[in-house]
């Protein structure tokens with residue numbers, strides 16, 4: 001079993017092998033850098049003429065030959081002067097040499113190929129046999145959009161052929177259930193060049209999104225939250241006061257209104273704070289839980305965008321709880337209950353929890369940190385939740401709890417945070433009148449469960465591989481008839497089901513039953529009601545489930561009973 005570090009060493013060595021093959025096949029190419037990544041490796045090149053897709057198998061074949069040659073990979077230190085001479089025609093390597101500390105630099109050597117490198121390689125090219133080149137894409141020197149445009153070749157490598165095969169199988173599976181692909185197949189949402197990174201939701205996608213929202217609203221009412229909505233654009237003065245301007249301005253969008261600069265909100269906190277500050281509060285009102293489904297905009301570089309997972313605008317299921325330090329524990333207990341219940345409703349049973357504690361450069365007294373951290377710990381313990389401690393990973397103003405969920409495809413997603421914050425109340429001079437008649441400062445607990453509706457939508461879609469559970473499916477029931485003679489019966493059933501707010505479609509085609517079933521299956525509709533001569537005669541219904549199982553001879557009342565149970569989550 002190899003460690004992550006072993007894999008890193010292998011993959012970084014594979015990047016050298018790639019550069020070696022490229023240098024031989026395309027001698028004028030300038031080399032830049034070639035690191036290992038999470039899933040593999042890449043090398044950024046400046047070729048004389050751009051690489052094309054069909055160059056990949058040629059490069060790959062040469063890499064295999066070099067691997068076969070079992071070339072020893074050695075490392076040596078040379079003087080910077082020597083290195084500058086070696087790279088006199090390569091401005092990228094010269095820049096790297098200039099930026100390195102010390103008088104010497106490392107050189108990795110295999111056969112007659114060498115590359116500037118600080119080391120950490122496998123012993124011989126023979127170990128690099130199990131690699132795969134995947135793609136050619138554009139990149140920039142030092143990831144700077146104004147810098148030199150380069151070409152990136154990306155690949156992956158493993159120690160054994162089996163590991164590589166497993167990785168490729170897994171990748172293929174993920175691709176099959178990619179939410180962008182499912183979104184198209186099921187007509188849920190789309191992306192357009194006219195608004196890069198801004199999702200367009202189609203009618204069926206909106207049904208899912210609204211079902212997620214309605215479900216959450218029900219939970220919010222039960223937990224005594226109050227819902228607010230605050231503006232999307234607010235004066236930059238506010239963002240300066242909140243500190244977002246200073247720390248986050250590169251990710252914010254600005255525009256002018258009259259004589260002032262406004263910013264499109266990247267977070268909902270300042271808006272919520274203005275609502276709190278609008279009038280004085282008594283201790284009797286606390287904890288005051290203000291929830292907002294807040295649409296935020298954040299600038300992301302176009303290369304980082306990824307379907308619904310990484311967008312430039314998304315809706316947070318945000319809430320700010322204004323409370324006293326003594327109320328933190330109880331509030332967090334409620335949040336934990338709510339979070340676990342909600343994740344389970346979406347079929348996520350593998351939930352991990354992390355508690356991030358005081359970082360080095362923090363503000364606030366020891367007493368405050370102890371109290372806040374203990375409140376979170378006590379809440380987790382009371383709720384019987386196992387958690388890991390992320391030492392020193394809290395914000396500079398307070399500890400936090402993170403929830404992550406494991407999906408059906410073996411991945412983990414960080415969703416849900418609870419963050420204790422005495423900083424913004426102080427910053428915005430928030431108060432409440434305590435029982436003894438003195439003015440005191442509340443604490444804010446920032447919390448989100450889905451995190452982002454859009455991203456959670458994507459995660460849920462992939463988790464279910466497109467086959468959404470009954471309560472969430474945009475079309476819950478499709479009515480199929482064996483011949484046109486049953487159409488009237490179908491319409492009367494449909495009408496009665498719709499009256500119970502069920503989402504119904506009738507197949508109006510004259511296709512044979514098999515064809516109707518096929519088209520409903522392609523849309524992953526959970527239930528098909530199959531109506532034939534017998535059903536009409538007996539006034540019954542046959543349910544055919546998506547997995548092919550069937551139930552015959554049901555009355556409408558029985559069908560409605562079943563739907564009520566499934567919708568009642």
Ligand SMILES: [Zn+2]
Nearest residue numbers: 108117118119
């Ligand atoms: Zn190296």
Ligand SMILES: [Zn+2]
Nearest residue numbers: 268269320446
């Ligand atoms: Zn907040």
